[in-house]
Amino acid sequence: MVLQDLGRRINAAVSDLTRSPNLDEKAFDGMIKEICAALLEADVNVKLVGTLRKSIKHIVNFKDLPPAVNKKRLIQKAVYDELVKLVDPHAEPFKPKKGKPNVIMFVGLQGAGKTTTCTKLARHYQSRGFKACLVCADTFRAGAFDQLKQNATKAKIPYFGSLTSTDPALVAAEGVTKFKKERFEIIIVDTSGRHRQEKDLFDEMTQIQSAISPDQTIMVLDATIGQQAEAQSKAFKETADYGAIIITKTDGHAAGGGAISAVAATHTPIVFIGTGEHMLDLERFSPQPFISKLLG
Numbered sequence: 001m002v003l004q005d006l007g008r009r010i011n012a013a014v015s016d017l018t019r020s021p022n023l024d025e026k027a028f029d030g031m032i033k034e035i036c037a038a039l040l041e042a043d044v045n046v047k048l049v050g051t052l053r054k055s056i057k058h059i060v061n062f063k064d065l066p067p068a069v070n071k072k073r074l075i076q077k078a079v080y081d082e083l084v085k086l087v088d089p090h091a092e093p094f095k096p097k098k099g100k101p102n103v104i105m106f107v108g109l110q111g112a113g114k115t116t117t118c119t120k121l122a123r124h125y126q127s128r129g130f131k132a133c134l135v136c137a138d139t140f141r142a143g144a145f146d147q148l149k150q151n152a153t154k155a156k157i158p159y160f161g162s163l164t165s166t167d168p169a170l171v172a173a174e175g176v177t178k179f180k181k182e183r184f185e186i187i188i189v190d191t192s193g194r195h196r197q198e199k200d201l202f203d204e205m206t207q208i209q210s211a212i213s214p215d216q217t218i219m220v221l222d223a224t225i226g227q228q229a230e231a232q233s234k235a236f237k238e239t240a241d242y243g244a245i246i247i248t249k250t251d252g253h254a255a256g257g258g259a260i261s262a263v264a265a266t267h268t269p270i271v272f273i274g275t276g277e278h279m280l281d282l283e284r285f286s287p288q289p290f291i292s293k294l295l296g
């Protein structure tokens, strides 16, 4: 199920109820059931769906509704607010400051979309007047530096990396030092992923982190990985303690409920979403506009 379908289904469930002539408790329960089914099918964590169900029931409190109350508005608002809560960890994401170096390190599994998203983010800040650059600290995957180089060249973003070094922490530190000297304001460090969460990857992440002391670590999560997203994001959180999430491939055939559940599991805000393979396919994320758009 794609993300838009999830929105349409939830919207339809609410509209069916609020348009129906006999808005009774049975119809209300039916609406909640349909919303929960849609969320579960989209891979949202079952506990979160349970909490949402209880909260909507509690807020609307159908049995004790005073006759004068506008039931439709109350129900619509309760659904909207609870969906917002699902994607809102109430944590302020880091905001880079102009006139100083802001070092941003990317982490995530191989194929999540790190390299692509690094360039997108550098371009995003560059177009907002920041002096931005990229450092490739992936010495594990052959071709990683070439890929970053190609993307960076296309976007006219300065980059640093090594074709021969086997020490990612050293390459990262060299790149960051060089760009700090050159007064870059956004220094984005791409790191290696592996196919699985494994000890080598986590050791490497820790080494790079202590070598460059990033101002912000961002976890890149693929929207299409479904339920695994939660365990993955927790494991990365324990090691890399990232402060923000970017969800990629939201244009694909997945509703991304797993990735959305990662927000709740790690209390970490989503800051951007990737909406395609192109450089400009990056959208800022904030909970309320996202849910408004989802519900159309």
Ligand code: GDP
Residues within 6 Å of the ligand: 108, 109, 110, 111, 112, 113, 114, 115, 116, 117, 193, 248, 249, 250, 251, 252, 273, 274, 275, 276, 277, 281
């Ligand atoms: P990395 O191994 O984490 O660095 O992942 P890459 O940046 O190499 O991306 C893996 C694949 O996902 C590439 O084919 C990208 O073009 C693709 N990709 C990344 N972000 C998005 C996105 O938001 N939407 C789509 N459709 N594809 C994406």
